Amino acid sequence: MSPQPTNDVLSLSLSAKAKRTVEQPISFLMAAAIGRKDLISFAAGLVDEPSLPVDEVRAITQRLFADPARARSVLQYDTTHGLKPLRELLLQHLEHLEGHSAEAMGLTPADMLITTGSQQALYLIGDVLLDPGDIVIAEAPSYFVYTGTLTSFGAQVLTVPMDNDGMDVDAVERLLTRLEKEGKLPRVKLIYCMSYYQNPTGLSLSTPRRKKLLDLAKRFSKSHRILILEDAAYRELRYEGDSLPSIKSFDPANQYTILTQTFSKPFAPGIKTGYTVLPADLVDPILQQKGNHDFGSANLCQNIAYETLKDGSYHKHVQVLNAAYKHKRDIMLAALTKYMPKAPGLSWVHPQGGIYVWLTLPAHIDTSREAAMFQDSVKHGVIYVPGAYAYSPDEQGNTPKNSLRLCFGIVPTEQIEPGIERLAGVIKQLIQSPACGCGAPAGGKCAR
Amino acid sequence: MSPQPTNDVLSLSLSAKAKRTVEQPISFLMAAAIGRKDLISFAAGLVDEPSLPVDEVRAITQRLFADPARARSVLQYDTTHGLKPLRELLLQHLEHLEGHSAEAMGLTPADMLITTGSQQALYLIGDVLLDPGDIVIAEAPSYFVYTGTLTSFGAQVLTVPMDNDGMDVDAVERLLTRLEKEGKLPRVKLIYCMSYYQNPTGLSLSTPRRKKLLDLAKRFSKSHRILILEDAAYRELRYEGDSLPSIKSFDPANQYTILTQTFSKPFAPGIKTGYTVLPADLVDPILQQKGNHDFGSANLCQNIAYETLKDGSYHKHVQVLNAAYKHKRDIMLAALTKYMPKAPGLSWVHPQGGIYVWLTLPAHIDTSREAAMFQDSVKHGVIYVPGAYAYSPDEQGNTPKNSLRLCFGIVPTEQIEPGIERLAGVIKQLIQSPACGCGAPAGGKCAR
Numbered sequence: 025m026s027p028q029p030t031n032d033v034l035s036l037s038l039s040a041k042a043k044r045t046v047e048q049p050i051s052f053l054m055a056a057a058i059g060r061k062d063l064i065s066f067a068a069g070l071v072d073e074p075s076l077p078v079d080e081v082r083a084i085t086q087r088l089f090a091d092p093a094r095a096r097s098v099l100q101y102d103t104t105h106g107l108k109p110l111r112e113l114l115l116q117h118l119e120h121l122e123g124h125s126a127e128a129m130g131l132t133p134a135d136m137l138i139t140t141g142s143q144q145a146l147y148l149i150g151d152v153l154l155d156p157g158d159i160v161i162a163e164a165p166s167y168f169v170y171t172g173t174l175t176s177f178g179a180q181v182l183t184v185p186m187d188n189d190g191m192d193v194d195a196v197e198r199l200l201t202r203l204e205k206e207g208k209l210p211r212v213k214l215i216y217c218m219s220y221y222q223n224p225t226g227l228s229l230s231t232p233r234r235k236k237l238l239d240l241a242k243r244f245s246k247s248h249r250i251l252i253l254e255d256a257a258y259r260e261l262r263y264e265g266d267s268l269p270s271i272k273s274f275d276p277a278n279q280y281t282i283l284t285q286t287f288s289k290p291f292a293p294g295i296k297t298g299y300t301v302l303p304a305d306l307v308d309p310i311l312q313q314k315g316n317h318d319f320g321s322a323n324l325c326q327n328i329a330y331e332t333l334k335d336g337s338y339h340k341h342v343q344v345l346n347a348a349y350k351h352k353r354d355i356m357l358a359a360l361t362k363y364m365p366k367a368p369g370l371s372w373v374h375p376q377g378g379i380y381v382w383l384t385l386p387a388h389i390d391t392s393r394e395a396a397m398f399q400d401s402v403k404h405g406v407i408y409v410p411g412a413y414a415y416s417p418d419e420q421g422n423t424p425k426n427s428l429r430l431c432f433g434i435v436p437t438e439q440i441e442p443g444i445e446r447l448a449g450v451i452k453q454l455i456q457s458p459a460c461g462c463g464a465p466a467g468g469k470c471a472r
Numbered sequence: 473m474s475p476q477p478t479n480d481v482l483s484l485s486l487s488a489k490a491k492r493t494v495e496q497p498i499s500f501l502m503a504a505a506i507g508r509k510d511l512i513s514f515a516a517g518l519v520d521e522p523s524l525p526v527d528e529v530r531a532i533t534q535r536l537f538a539d540p541a542r543a544r545s546v547l548q549y550d551t552t553h554g555l556k557p558l559r560e561l562l563l564q565h566l567e568h569l570e571g572h573s574a575e576a577m578g579l580t581p582a583d584m585l586i587t588t589g590s591q592q593a594l595y596l597i598g599d600v601l602l603d604p605g606d607i608v609i610a611e612a613p614s615y616f617v618y619t620g621t622l623t624s625f626g627a628q629v630l631t632v633p634m635d636n637d638g639m640d641v642d643a644v645e646r647l648l649t650r651l652e653k654e655g656k657l658p659r660v661k662l663i664y665c666m667s668y669y670q671n672p673t674g675l676s677l678s679t680p681r682r683k684k685l686l687d688l689a690k691r692f693s694k695s696h697r698i699l700i701l702e703d704a705a706y707r708e709l710r711y712e713g714d715s716l717p718s719i720k721s722f723d724p725a726n727q728y729t730i731l732t733q734t735f736s737k738p739f740a741p742g743i744k745t746g747y748t749v750l751p752a753d754l755v756d757p758i759l760q761q762k763g764n765h766d767f768g769s770a771n772l773c774q775n776i777a778y779e780t781l782k783d784g785s786y787h788k789h790v791q792v793l794n795a796a797y798k799h800k801r802d803i804m805l806a807a808l809t810k811y812m813p814k815a816p817g818l819s820w821v822h823p824q825g826g827i828y829v830w831l832t833l834p835a836h837i838d839t840s841r842e843a844a845m846f847q848d849s850v851k852h853g854v855i856y857v858p859g860a861y862a863y864s865p866d867e868q869g870n871t872p873k874n875s876l877r878l879c880f881g882i883v884p885t886e887q888i889e890p891g892i893e894r895l896a897g898v899i900k901q902l903i904q905s906p907a908c909g910c911g912a913p914a915g916g917k918c919a920r
Contacts, residue, residue: 034693034696034697035696035697035753036601036696036697036699036751036753036754036757037601037658037661037695037696037697038600038601038757039599039600039601039602039603039606039625040603041599041600041603041761042599042600042601042757042760042761045757045760045761045764046760047756047760048760048763048767050763050767070548070549071548071549073544073548074544076543076544076547076548077547078537078540078543078544078547081537081543081547081772082533082537082538082543085530085533085534085537086533086534089526089529089530089533090530092526095524095526095529095530096521096522096524096526098742099524099525099526099529099740099741099742099743100518100519100521100524100740100741100742100882101518101519101736101741101742102742140588140765140766140769140770141766141767143764143765143766143767144765144766147764147765147766151487151489151490152486152487152489152490153484153485153486153487153490154487155487155488155489158487169763169764169767172763172764173764176760176761176764177487210485213485245482247485248482248483248484248485249482249483249484249485251484288549292547292548293547293548293549293771294546294547294548294549294550294770294771294772294775295547295770295772296766296768296769296770296771296772297770303484305483305484306484308495309484309486309490309493312490312493312494312495312496312624313489313490313493313624315496315498315617315620316493316591316595316617316620316621316624317588317591317592317595317765318588318589318591318592318595318744319496319498319589319591319617320744321588321744321770322588322742322743322744322745322769322770322772322773323741323742323744324529324742324743324744324772324773324776325770325772325773327742328772434548
């Protein structure tokens with residue numbers, strides 16, 4: 025055809041929310057890995073494959089489909105709220121985890137919601153609570169997918185530091201006090217805290233801090249309730265240390281805490297089933313949004329989750345899985361000790377659970393995607409998540425750049441030590457280079 | 473404990489969107505049905521149970537879990553975009569439905585998106601396109617779950633009438649012309665059209681109108697592209713009449729049409745898997761939102777969808793299912809002919825596919841939840857969806873109230889005739905009553 029004036033290039037007119045939404049860092053990390061069979065990836069937060077519950081789900085699906093009446097109910101729609109027998113069992117499971125009765129925690133199965141992974145619950149909570157300009161308090165560093173989601177709602181994410189006991193709750197108190205003085209308390213909607221083996225640091229919130237955080241939420245709830253969003257995705261992946269009670273468990277009237285958990289990490293992401301414990305008056309607003317999203321997550325997957333809890337295979341699987349992850353963690357920690365240079369400012373967290381090791385480098389080493397360290401790592405066949413993604417910019421727009429997240433989830437066990445050795449090689453080179461981080465050879469002059 | 477001042481009653485501070493979101497009518501309909509074993513429900517839009525593909529899914533899950541490597545990949549995460557081999561097969565499936573090559577339609581597997589039912593796609597499309605005050609043009613009546621979703625985004629839903637050829641596209645043209653004159657064209661983002669066996673009317677858009685609707689979208693795209701959202705959830709449930717090409721198939725550059733389809737209606741809602749064909753430049757914005765929602769729908773369900781397309785069991789099942797639905801439809805239509813009074817203004821649509829029959833009553837009969845007709849129907853053991861839910865209020869805030877939706881999806885075959893008989897009894901009584909609709913006995917005086 026001959027060229028002619030057309031409106032083929034007319035653009036789309038996207039919503040303000042779409043314009044605020046940025047690409048997730050994971051996309052570029054996946055792109056970096058494509059076509060590199062030799063690459064050892066500590067980047068992807070995927071789960072260990074050999075330990076996935078193949079036998080368990082095979083037995084469950086055989087059972088579900090052996091009984092045609094049951095099979096038909098599994099293939100039909102269920103409710104937006106989620107399969108009732110599953111919500112009942114999950115409440116029992118929670119009682120078991122907490123060592124408290126549902127009654128003592130002010131909970132009934134109606135407070136439980138089933139979602140498409142716990143990520144959907146995090147999204148829905150943001151959706152029903154946040155208007156542009158609202159404030160969420162979070163840890164620095166924090167789970168970057170969710171802080172990205174919060175930003176897409178137009179929320180302002182204000183962060184406080186962490187130490188070995190998790191989120192610095194005294195800093196939360198100071199922040200809330202300042203916000204109150206500035207008249208901004210009405211905009212504070214949520215305190216987001218990953219209380220167990222946090223992504224990305226692997227750190228957990230200590231029990232005294234759990235209580236104090238809840239007290240702060242209550243104390244600063246003046247015109248409305250400030251809610252704590254307790255993301256416990258990694259809770260059951262515990263390899264050492266005590267089993268901690270949730271923040272939720274200290275909130276007996278079920279008013280100030282939302283607790284999200286999932287089957288993705290302790291069982292199988294492929295069934296994409298998460299569950300949330302909601303304050304009773306938040307249930308209807310969330311259900312109304314979820315009705316608009318999908319009017320209920322996949323019923324087949326919910327039935328598999330129900331069966332694995334019911335027949336006890338879930339609990340056995342978690343034990344097997346934790347042994348597998350503990351082994352991988354130990355290999356990673358041993359390799360770090362063996363290969364990382366002894367340098368001031370270089371340290372890592374010893375996580376008691378979860379699937380991440382957080383590594384901090386000397387201040388002058390920039391781990392960002394664009395910097396020499398990341399490029400050199402790719403060149404040497406190893407990738408990680410640059411720590412900067414996990415930080416929300418401070419008031420000057422700065423984020424720390426000298427940390428990184430290592431995931432021992434999906435990486436094959438035998439690749440962990442060589443991967444750490446490669447990474448340590450890159451780091452050694454940079455430490456010995458001029459402090460500018462230009463990547464010039466050890467002992468040489470700055471190449472810039 | 474002694475009573476003391478507490479802040480126990482402090483309210484939540486919900487987002488503007490949460491405040492705009494209303495409870496879906498289906499909730500009250502379900503509540504009306506609870507504990508009434510004798511109730512015949514033509515209300516719920518659930519699917520036929522005896523025909524659900526139990527044998528097919530049993531065979532598929534056995535196959536998936538017989539191979540441990542395959543099983544592990546099924547239980548792992550996949551991508552936000554959706555399982556690539558499934559997207560490839562779905563494009564082939566679309567080629568088969570349209571009778572056109574993917575190339576001729578300007579499509580590649582990258583334009584295909586897998587979602588948690590097609591409802592999630594509808595939601596995501598609203599989310600990336602609509603700001604409060606934006607305009608969506610829809611049919612009157614239209615699919616009430618989605619018009620509720622649109623309203624929750626703050627969009628204004630402007631409707632045009634339907635006739636036996638579906639959406640009145642001349643009315644769309646007049647509406648767009650008027651909006652242009654009023655300077656409102658920049659706010660028009662979407663034309664929402666359920667082009668096959670529409671929910672609630674069962675009507676389809678004729679082929680000439682499909683072409684004209686697309687021409688209108690192009691012609692009125694001045695500052696930005698106005699997109700057609702073609703919801704084809706019921707497309708494959710065809711019992712008579714020709715197989716119609718999609719609106720999408722007339723858009724060879726893949727620029728103006730979004731086409732959503734699903735496995736829920738033609739296969740099984742329990743796997744909650746839908747798919748959407750997107751204009752290429754809409755893919756990234758949608759993926760970014762979906763990343764925030766769930767970073768990918770349940771992989772197990774996607775693998776089942778893949779297998780049923782691959783092994784041909786999907787296509788065989790659709791034939792079996794259509795025979796079952798045709799039978800139920802025929803029983804419903806015959807019962808309507810047999811039992812409904814011959815009265816001016818009383819008529820129903822003869823649907824060529826889908827799972828709904830739309831019944832229009834004399835103008836003075838109010839089918840609403842609060843009116844005598846609905847209450848009497850419940851009393852006589854039959855329920856339906858009041859038609860008013862499917863209408864967006866006109867500029868005076870009015871909605872037609874004399875129609876209703878009958879679903880022959882989940883209702884057992886043997887209940888269809890008795891259910892229609894009950895309903896006809898209620899309607900006869902009302903027709904013979906005073907025209908006020910007060911429900912006073914036939915020939916009596918108005919009871920108000």
